[in-house]
Amino acid sequence: MRVDVVSLFPEFVAQMASHGVVARAQERGLLGVHGWNPRDYAEGNYRRVDDRPFGGGPGMVMLIDPLRAALEAARAADAAEARVIYLTPQGTPLTQDKVKELAGRSRLLLLCGRYEGVDERLVEAEVDEELSIGDYVLSGGELAAAVLIDAVARLQPGALNDAESAAQDSFEHGLLDCPHYTRPVEHALGTVPDVLLSGNHALIDAWRRRQALLRTWLRRPDLVDKAALGPEERQWLEQAAATSPE
Numbered sequence: 599m600r601v602d603v604v605s606l607f608p609e610f611v612a613q614m615a616s617h618g619v620v621a622r623a624q625e626r627g628l629l630g631v632h633g634w635n636p637r638d639y640a641e642g643n644y645r646r647v648d649d650r651p652f653g654g655g656p657g658m659v660m661l662i663d664p665l666r667a668a669l670e671a672a673r674a675a676d677a678a679e680a681r682v683i684y685l686t687p688q689g690t691p692l693t694q695d696k697v698k699e700l701a702g703r704s705r706l707l708l709l710c711g712r713y714e715g716v717d718e719r720l721v722e723a724e725v726d727e728e729l730s731i732g733d734y735v736l737s738g739g740e741l742a743a744a745v746l747i748d749a750v751a752r753l754q755p756g757a758l759n760d761a762e763s764a765a766q767d768s769f770e771h772g773l774l775d776c777p778h779y780t781r782p783v784e785h786a787l788g789t790v791p792d793v794l795l796s797g798n799h800a801l802i803d804a805w806r807r808r809q810a811l812l813r814t815w816l817r818r819p820d821l822v823d824k825a826a827l828g829p830e831e832r833q834w835l836e837q838a839a840a841t842s843p844e
């Protein structure tokens with residue numbers, strides 16, 4: 599998978615891509631991350647990339663032409679068609695299902711805004727979809743791009759070792775993850791649930807699924823309805839929730 603990032607701070611994205619799973623995915627040839635700086639395509643002595651908003655108001659808006667030239671340069675760097683994504687608070691909320699869809703593509707082109715955002719004419723002409731990582735305002739889209747790159751990188755086949763498998767991740771089955779425990783069994787903070795020490799993997803799997811169900815119901819009830827639970831699981835959940843101390 600190739601990811602091109604158009605950003606005034608491409609070194610930011612390069613830095614995040616030089617650590618952990620993303621770096622390993624690149625080393626394994628599973629992913630390539632490339633930065634493109636609109637300022638390199640800006641004209642004039644000051645190489646302007648922004649200007650004041652028409653209609654007045656605070657802040658600055660990113661100019662069309664430097665962004666457009668950077669997008670074109672990024673597109674031309676590889677023959678594969680790129681899905682152009684603009685990271686913005688106005689975007690569709692990013693979910694694991696969307697991450698899975700994007701992780702299956704051969705190429706993404708991420709547009710990172712700064713200031714008050716990007717001239718709308720550029721968005722309309724060049725952007726395939728707008729995505730948001732949450733209902734808050736960042737100083738730049740680079741952090742959002744980093745989140746998306748990390749999320750799609752770990753889903754590249756071969757990116758995670760077996761011990762890191764994404765198969766049991768939160769949201770993998772539409773639910774939050776179950777609690778996890780490791781050594782020691784006995785600790786001043788408590789003990790490990792007996793079932794996890796039983797060696798009975800059918801029981802362990804059932805416990806984990808039910809813990810994930812209960813945790814999701816308690817913390818993210820909105821996800822429970824989407825999870826399409828079977829009648830047995832829904833009955834168990836209703837009983838467990840009725841007696842849960844949380």
Ligand SMILES: Nc1nonc1C(=O)N[C@H]1C[C@@H]1c1ccc(S(N)(=O)=O)cc1
Pocket residue numbers: 685686687688689711712713714715729730731732733734735736737738739742
């Ligand atoms: N949340 C997010 N998810 O993805 N990107 C996010 C983000 O905050 N990006 C900000 C840099 C860009 C931006 C865009 C628009 C506005 S504005 N004028 O609409 O307030 C403010 C800030």
